[in-house]
Amino acid sequence: MSQAALDKINYGLYVTGVQDTNWFGGNIIDAFMQVTVTPPTVMFSAMNKNRTTEIILEKGEFTVSALPSDVHPFYISNFGFQSSRKADKWANVPFEVVDGLPVLKNAAACYRCKVIDAKDLTTHTLFFCEVVDAWMSEKETLVYREYQRSMKPLASSSFMEFQKTHVSPVL
DSSP states (O other), X not given: OOHHHHTTSOOBOEEEEEEOSSXXXXXXXXXXXXXXXXXXXXXXXXXXXXXXXXXXXXXXXXXXXXXXXXOXXXXXXXHHSXXXXXXXGGGGSOEEEETTEEEXXXXXXXXXXXXXXXXXXXXXXXXXXXXXXXXXXXXXXXXXXXIIIIIHHHHHHHHHHHHHHXXXXXX
């Protein structure tokens, strides 16, 4: 099977936002899509081993912030390279709280979602969610292909620099 052929499937990059016990949690997702217009319904896939996935399953609500095309690569590494079990990821980026959940201040768009169904796919969970609120900016969204082409090495290097000067709290 050609992984390169699968890489041709186009999508964006998003940050989920949840309320954990000690702080807000979140992670990077890329499999996010609208599946119905009325009612507005989306689905996305998240890794089962992530703390954010556990919280979404427990609480049934979360936010999604669509990363803008001009996002700093650190945002991707901040939410993708460390665990919400050990780090307060939202403390590292500008955000606001909407209805008790975090969203990125510079997002291209934001969605408040409520889980209506979830299917365990062994390594991932596929969530079906009602969009209960949505808002947007004038920014364009980051396309995953552009991340792979030009931002991936920058995300790694920016996170290594961050780790040199910051220590994540241990629970």
